[in-house]
Amino acid sequence: MVIDWATSGVDLLVDVDPADRGRRAGLERALRAAIRDGRLAPGTRLPASRTLAGELGVARGTVTAAYEQLVAEGYLSARRGSGTVVAELPASRIPDRGAAGDTGPVPRPRHDMRPGRPDLSAFPVEAWLRAARRVLPRMEVAAFALGDPRGHPALRADLAEYLGRTRGVLADPESIVVTNGFIQGIGLLARVLHESGRSVVAMEDPCYPFHREAVRRAGPSVVPLSVDAQGASGQVPEGAGAAVVTPAHQVVLGMVLAPERRRALVTWASSADGLIVEDDYDGEFRYDRQPVGALQQMSPEHVAYLGTASKTLAPGLRLGWMVLPRRFVEPVAEAKFYADSQTDIIGQLVLADLIRGHDYDRHVRAQRLRYRRRRDELLRRLAREVPEVRVRGAAAGLQLMLELPPGGPSETEVTDRAAARGLLIVPVGATWQAPNPDRRPSIGVGYATPPDHGYPAALDALVATLREALDA
Structure with a gap:
């Protein structure tokens, strides 16, 4: 018998052997199995015995006896006035749900200093809640249905204004497609490029490997676009129909794309009918001067601009956007429709409200100040305690x-x-596609992720790790 607790307050299916129907032992076994395999999590409140007995068509005493037996075994906990809840089980009684071959749980690092990750503890909870309270009562019923796959018109209009004001992007709402973050955006665009005959895409070398993989999985092959002290090369490899670049802050090495390289890329795109895919990586976070405007403004019909709220707010929101040349809007919108129809509508409208009321601007400015101070402190510690290490990159972004x-x-x-000290940092070598024997071993370090109270200890661990490694 399958028990469906449809009205009991607990949504769970529990399989009871038909031979055990109506018997206390059968109910005990079903509940015990649900707790052991994690379907009933610790702290879950079970239905009242009278309610569950009515659902199952058994005597209340049968349910009460089953509960009492599992309380005695330690699976359940019962307190007067609090009902019956699933107890916390010792780790040895909980099965390992890790990947095959795992020998045990992976310890969580004490300090996460991986590059390119924001401080999630700084998410503007109160501002988000205020915006949600304003948005939800005003939402039309039709907004809860599937709409334009490009995104809600309100968010696209507010993004067009915001991107023009802060990044110099030349956009109108009709050219914008809202996506579930950057990865979906680059994947959709790569699929459209492949279907249009542009089967080779040049990507900066180095860049994040999962960015390359997202493009490959969409169809095109990926060739390396060399990067030097001036940023991405303006000489796009022959045969490439598109080039993915990070002009504001090179995704690994950290330099800003030089003006002559910008002009060279635009010249290539215009003459070869190619597409520049501008990943505006770290475009919001420049600390020493006003950031350089988006490359897109130089040639809107040859540049697809991609941005995201993953660093300014949180990656878990899955909110990104593309500003596309006109000829790409319809095919990308169609690809978006067949991928998932549309991005979460409530998140779109809350973000639109934050942008419209300038709460988003205020949050970005506050984060820019916090991250600049963290970067300055990291640089001071490195210069004082491990001067042998050379820092690369412009005063921008969330990493060095x-x-x-x-x-x-x-x-x-x-x-x-670092791992032995509970510190998570990353080697840079894996970000290169083509062999580069001349490059020096390097480490990518992010200074944004640790919460404020944990940042001093994270710096201590980093400096101690580098000092120990250099002195060994």
Whole structure:
């Protein structure tokens, strides 16, 4: 018998052997199994015995006896006035749900300093709640149905204004497609490029491997676009129909794309009918001067601009956007429709309200100040305590690249020593597509993720790791 607690307050299916129907032992076994395999989590409140007995068509005493037996075994906990709840079980009684071959749970690092990740504890909860309270009562019923796959018109209008004002993007709402973050956006665009015959895409080398993989999985092959001190090369490899670049802050090395490289890329796109895909990586976070405007404004019909709220707010919101050349809007919107129809509507409208009321601007400015102070403190500690390490990158973004000295430790040695201290940092070597024997071993370090109260300890762990590795 399958028990469906449809009206009991607990949504759960529990399988009871037909031979045990109406018997206390059968109910005990079903509840015990549900607790063991995690379907009934610790703290879950079970239905009252009278309610469950009515659902099952058994005597109330049968349910009461089953509950009492599981309380005695430690699976349930019963307190007067609080009902019956699932108890916390010792770890040895909970099955391992890890991947095959795992020998045990992976310890959570004490300090997460991976690059490109924001401080999630700084999410503007109160501003988001206020915006939601304003938005939800005013939502038309039709808004809860599936709408334009490009996104809600209100958000697209507010994004057009915001991006024009803060990033110099030339956009109208009709050219914008709202996506579930950057990865969906680059995947949709790559699929459209492949279907249009542009089967080769050039991507900066180095860049994040999962960005390359997102493009590959959509169809095109990926070729490396070299990067030097001036940013991405203006010489796009022959045969490439598109080039993905990060002009505001190179995704790994951290430089800003030089003006002559911007002009060279636009010239290539115009002459070869190519598409520049501008990932506005870290475009909101420049600390030493006003950020350079988006590349898109130089040639709106040859540049697809991609942005996201993943760093300014949180990646879990899954809110991103594309400003597209006119000829790409319809095919990308169609691809979006067949991918998932549309992005979450409530999140879209809350973000639109935050932008319209300038709460989003205020939050970004506050985060910019916090991250600048963190970066400054990190630079002071490195210069004072590990001066052998060379810092690469402009005063922007959420991370630094640290070059290790010649003859010093390897990337793996440093990251292993960091892990032993509970510190999570990453080797840069994996971000390269083409072999580069001339590059120096480097470590990517993010300064945004640790909460304020944990940042000093994270810096202590980083400095101690580098000092230990250099002195070994």
